[in-house]
Amino acid sequence: MVTEVEAPVTGPPRVGTGVTVSAVRKAYGDVVALDGVDLRVAPGEVVAVVGPSGCGKSTLLSIVCGLERADAGTVEAPEAALMPQRDGLLPWLSALDNAALALRVAGASKAAARATAHEHFVRFGLQGFEKTRPAALSGGMRQRVAFLRTLLAGRPLLCLDEPFGALDALTRTQAQTWLAEALTREPRSVLLVTHDVEEAVLLADRIVLLSPRPGQVVTTLDVPLARPRARTDGAVVELRERALAALGVRT
Numbered sequence: 001m002v003t004e005v006e007a008p009v010t011g012p013p014r015v016g017t018g019v020t021v022s023a024v025r026k027a028y029g030d031v032v033a034l035d036g037v038d039l040r041v042a043p044g045e046v047v048a049v050v051g052p053s054g055c056g057k058s059t060l061l062s063i064v065c066g067l068e069r070a071d072a073g074t075v076e077a078p079e080a081a082l083m084p085q086r087d088g089l090l091p092w093l094s095a096l097d098n099a100a101l102a103l104r105v106a107g108a109s110k111a112a113a114r115a116t117a118h119e120h121f122v123r124f125g126l127q128g129f130e131k132t133r134p135a136a137l138s139g140g141m142r143q144r145v146a147f148l149r150t151l152l153a154g155r156p157l158l159c160l161d162e163p164f165g166a167l168d169a170l171t172r173t174q175a176q177t178w179l180a181e182a183l184t185r186e187p188r189s190v191l192l193v194t195h196d197v198e199e200a201v202l203l204a205d206r207i208v209l210l211s212p213r214p215g216q217v218v219t220t221l222d223v224p225l226a227r228p229r230a231r232t233d234g235a236v237v238e239l240r241e242r243a244l245a246a247l248g249v250r251t
C-alpha cells in the first residue's frame with residue numbers, strides 16, 4: 001500500500017519573523033496615499049487590510065514587499081511573495097509552467113521546477129490542466145495557479161492584493177474557503193488586501209481598517225474565531241457589522 005504524505009510546499013522558514021510597519025507615509029506628487037500607518041503581522045498571522053478604493057492599500061503592499069520605498073517611517077518584513085491584483089499569469093505558458101515560474105526564477109531546472117509544482121496540482125484542484133494555457137482556465141483555476149506560484153516562491157510572508165476581486169460571487173466564495181484551508185495546511189504570515197469586509201472576517205486573524213485617502217488606520221479588529229468560518233455565523237455577522245460601522249458604512 002502506498003501512503004501519501006502531505007508534503008509542505010517548501011521547507012522552513014515557513015512563517016518568518018512577521019512584519020512591523022511604523023509611521024509609514026507615501027505621497028505621489030500632491031497625492032498623499034498613506035499617512036502615518038502602523039501595522040503588525042505576527043509570525044503565522046493573517047492580517048487583512050480593508051479600506052475604500054484609492055486609500056493606499058496596494059501602495060502599502062508594494063512598500064512591505066520592497067517594490068516601493070516609503071517617504072517616511074520604517075518597515076521591517078521578511079522576504080515576501082506578492083500575488084498581484086490581476087493574476088499576472090503569462091499567457092504563453094501552461095498552467096504548470098506558470099505555477100513553476102518562481103522556482104525557475106530561483107534557478108531550478110525546468111524539469112525540477114515542473115516536478116515540484118506538479119506535486120501540488122491535485123491538492124490545488126488543477127490535475128488534468130497541467131498543459132492548459134491561462135486563457136482556457138476558469139477564473140477560479142487561474143487564481144489557484146497564481147496562488148500556487150506565490151506559495152512556491154517559498155517566502156515566509158505572502159502579500160495578497162485583492163486575490164479574488166475579479167471572481168464572480170459563487171467562485172469567490174469557493175476560493176475563500178479554499179484559501180482558508182490552504183493556509184491551515186501551509187501556515188504563512190499573510191497580509192491580505194481586500195475591499196470586502198466579509199472576506200476579511202472569514203479569512204483574517206486581525207483586520208486593519210483604513211480611512212479614505214490619505215490612508216490612516218481607523219481601528220483594528222481581532223477575529224478570535226476558529227476556521228473554517230461560516231458567513232451566517234452570528235459572530236461573523238457581528239464582526240462584519242462592527243467593521244462596516246467603523247468604516248462609516250450604514251447597513
Ligand SMILES: Nc1ncnc2c1ncn2[C@@H]1O[C@H](COP(=O)(O)OP(=O)(O)OP(=O)(O)O)[C@@H](O)[C@H]1O
Binds near residue numbers: 052054
Ligand atoms: N505609481 C503611482 N503614481 C501616481 N499615483 C499613484 C501611484 N500608485 C498609486 N497612486 C495613487 O495613490 C492612491 C492610492 O492608490 P492605491 O492603488 O494604493 O489604492 P488602493 O486602496 O489599493 O485602491 P483600490 O482599492 O482601488 O485598488 C491613489 O490615489 C492612486 O491614484
